[in-house]
Structures are given as C-alpha cells and as structure tokens.
Amino acid sequence: MQKYTQLSEENRYQIKALLDAGHNQSEIARTIGVHRSTICRELNRNVTNSNSEDKAYCPKAAQQLTDQRHADKPKHRRFTDVLKAQARQWLIEEKLSPELISGRWSVMGIDGVSHETLYQWIWAGKRTGDPADKGLYKHLKHGRHKRRRGNRQDSRGRIKGRVSITKRPEVVDTEPAITTISVII
Structure with a gap:
C-alpha cells in the first residue's frame, strides 16, 4: 500500500505536461506514483473555468489554491x-x-x-x-465521571437481598382463584 503524500508543485507541472501529451488520469497517476483518485480530485478542484469550452489545468494556479486552502483551514490550538x-x-x-x-x-x-x-x-x-x-x-457541577456500561462493580438496578426465581416458594406456583374487581365510575 502506498503512503499518502500531498502533491508538490513539481507534481502539478508533471500533471500538466502529461495532460497536454494526451495521457489519461490512470496513466498520469502511475507515472507520478499516486492513486488515480488523487489525480481525479486534483483536476476537479483546480481546473479553471474561464468559459465552458476552455477548461484548462494551470499548475501555478492549482498550487496557489492549495496554499490558500491550507492557510484557511482551522489549526490546532495549544492549551497554554x-x-x-x-x-x-x-x-x-x-x-x-x-x-x-x-x-x-x-x-x-x-x-x-x-x-x-x-x-x-x-x-x-x-x-x-x-x-x-x-x-x-x-x-464541576456533577463532580465525578459518569458510570460506564459493563462495570462489574456497578450496583444500579440491583435489589438488595433478592432471591432467585428458582428459589421461590411453592405457593406461588399454585393457580390463584379468579377474583372480580368492581370499578366505581
């Protein structure tokens, strides 16, 4: 697997020369040593649209656009x-x-x-x-970490002194008599 590297200005001039020579995007990618999607993305981002018929790739303008995008993106802030x-x-x-x-x-x-x-x-x-x-x-308002799932020492939802259903008394297994409840409305 290839390691990712950003296109340099030299790479952009190579792309321009290979495009002018009539090579397709896959051939350009193999020649430069990048993935073909990198070339596709580069051309989609940086082709100048002066008019609809005259679409041209300009390496100098592409480098300037890339530099501007890098300058505009948010930077990592240091917690001083x-x-x-x-x-x-x-x-x-x-x-x-x-x-x-x-x-x-x-x-x-x-x-x-x-x-x-x-x-x-x-x-x-x-x-x-x-x-x-x-x-x-x-x-802090809450003063402590929230409890995490899967914590074996967690006691939420557990009943103290609970008895397993297998140890319930036999009286529970007998059928109860049907009783009627009258509701007064």
Missing part, C-alpha cells in the same frame, strides 16, 4: 498556561462549566480550546497529582 490559569479561575471562583468557559472565550474573541479538552485536562489533573489541578474536578 495562560488559558489554564483563566479556566482554573473561572471554574473555581465563578463556578463556570467547561462549556461556559469555552463559550466565553469565543465570545471574547480568544482562541481557546473546546469544552472536551477542558474536561480531559480536569480529569487528568485528578490522576496526575498536580497540586494546582488536583481538586478541580470537585468544582
């Missing part, structure tokens, strides 16, 4: 110490939930992190033993 200090303050003093903290950052125009990242940070602080973050989970 400044953001952690602010989140810690809002969690402890103002009793804000992680959802409200991430919402406040977006309203303020601060490039913060998601509420899920905040929850992971809070629960990791409980496990790692960092003194500043060790007790943050206590300031």
Whole structure:
C-alpha cells in the first residue's frame, strides 16, 4: 500500500505536461506514483473555468489554491498556561462549566480550546497529582465521571437481598382463584 503524500508543485507541472501529451488520469497517476483518485480530485478542484469550452489545468494556479486552502483551514490550538490559569479561575471562583468557559472565550474573541479538552485536562489533573489541578474536578457541577456500561462493580438496578426465581416458594406456583374487581365510575 502506498503512503499518502500531498502533491508538490513539481507534481502539478508533471500533471500538466502529461495532460497536454494526451495521457489519461490512470496513466498520469502511475507515472507520478499516486492513486488515480488523487489525480481525479486534483483536476476537479483546480481546473479553471474561464468559459465552458476552455477548461484548462494551470499548475501555478492549482498550487496557489492549495496554499490558500491550507492557510484557511482551522489549526490546532495549544492549551497554554495562560488559558489554564483563566479556566482554573473561572471554574473555581465563578463556578463556570467547561462549556461556559469555552463559550466565553469565543465570545471574547480568544482562541481557546473546546469544552472536551477542558474536561480531559480536569480529569487528568485528578490522576496526575498536580497540586494546582488536583481538586478541580470537585468544582464541576456533577463532580465525578459518569458510570460506564459493563462495570462489574456497578450496583444500579440491583435489589438488595433478592432471591432467585428458582428459589421461590411453592405457593406461588399454585393457580390463584379468579377474583372480580368492581370499578366505581
């Protein structure tokens, strides 16, 4: 299986030359060493439509469009110490939930992190033993993890002192007498 690599500007000029030479997309893909769907996607994304009859692939314009798409896509945000200090303050003093903290950052125009990242940070602080973050989970509204399915120590839905149906008394097996109940309306 081939490893995925993005097309370079050189690859785009090769595509242009091979298209001008009359090669089809499969032949171009084999020559460059990429999957044929990569060539199909490249041509669909980057063919200029100056008019309906004159569709042309321009490698320079294709590279510029690709660079613009990469610049516009969302980037990974780092959870800095400044953001952690602010989140810690809002969690402890103002009793804000992680959802409200991430919402406040977006309203303020601060490039913060998601509420899920905040929850992971809070629960990791409980496990790692960092003194500043060790007790943050206590300031959450629910204060603890939700229980997970399949937990053998889980006691939800269990009746204390229950008796198996195989050990029920014989009286239960006898047919009861039919009784009528009158309802007053």
